Amino acid sequence: MSAQAVSVGGLSLKNPVLVASGTFGYGREFAPLFDLSRLGGIMVKGVSVTPWAGNAGVRVAETESGMLNAIGLQNPGLQHFLDVDWPWLRRFDTAVVVNVVGHSVAEYVAVTEAVTAAGVGAVELNVSCPNIADGLVFGTDERALFGLVSAVRKVTALPLIVKLSPNTSGPLPYARAAVEAGADALSLINTVLGVAIDRNSGQTVLGNRTGGLSGPAIRPIALRFVLEVAAALPVDLIGMGGIATAQDAVSFLQAGAGAVAVGTALFRDPWTALRIIDELPAALSTAGYQTVDEAVGRAVRQERERRDGRGRS
Ligand SMILES: Cc1cc2nc3c(=O)[nH]c(=O)nc-3n(C[C@H](O)[C@H](O)[C@H](O)COP(=O)(O)O)c2cc1C
Secondary structure (H helix, E strand, O other): OOOOOEEEOOEEEOOOEEEOOOOOOOOOOOOOOOOHHHOOEEEOOOEOOOOEOOOOOOOEEEEOOEEEEOOOOOEOOHHHHHHHHHHHHOOOOOEEEEEEOOOOHHHHHHHHHHHHHHOOOEEEEEOOOOOOOOOOOOOOOHHHHHHHHHHHHHHOOOOEEEEOOOOOOOOHHHHHHHHHOOOOEEEEOOOEEEEOEOOOOOOEOOOOOEEEEEOHHHHHHHHHHHHHHHHHOOOEEEEEOOOOOHHHHHHHHHHOOOEEEEOOHHHHOOOHHHHHHHHHHHHHHHOOOOOHHHHOOHHHHHHHHHHOOOOOO
């Protein structure tokens, strides 16, 4: 096993760097640029039972340190994924994680059952989209979340990842509910609710009024969510939120994530994930680690030692 290989929630990755859902489509636009097999994994755009049209424009707005989006989970639907995207994607030697969305438990279950039968690598339940009317129903109600994850758990033996929202007062109640219902791993975080106002018209820029903030601005929030969950629960984590450099990735590993995903940074430089994969060994060794596993949870251990009164190690 190479020093870069990791396992997260039972999902084996050749390296700990994935690309985040919704920022890489189903991979086609990136395939002419580099070999997708170099990625640790691809978290595809959300897949729903039927095609979803998404929100009316304007759908994106740039900010000083990130972007707001209100795409609204536009996607061509499950059948298109099974007929067109999966047969094309499966040729690459990388873990394919299907991001699943739905308006009801039955819809999440139907998509999960179908992609499990198709043989994808893992399922990631998106319960944290701030850009559709009912996108946060499951992600901000522990009982609803427990019910959803329990139902999905019954129909798949694949690694089951639940993607949590930062639009709550903290991750722990939701992380606990997901883990107790059978989640193998959590991904943290989805986008942070925000608004952009057009200075000339005085109106909201986005057609949906609110959008999800991503990029460097949310990195400290994401690190907080990862650290809090890692310190409290024995569950594997995939960290995401503003990761743009190998040093950013190391920070997420130290906070307790077993792997990371690169999202918005890809819009500025589509090779960002590859650069991080190439530079990670040097960044780890500069920080004093030989392997990814050595780095994981470093900050968590320090936090526990501080809590136990043993000071910094
Ligand atoms: C344009 C856009 C579309 C997204 N679509 C999805 C999606 O379909 N499902 C999902 O779980 N997250 C989606 N996300 C959230 C990202 O996967 C990621 O969690 C978030 O953007 C934080 O990472 P980043 O700051 O590196 O982008 C989307 C983000 C962006 C910017």
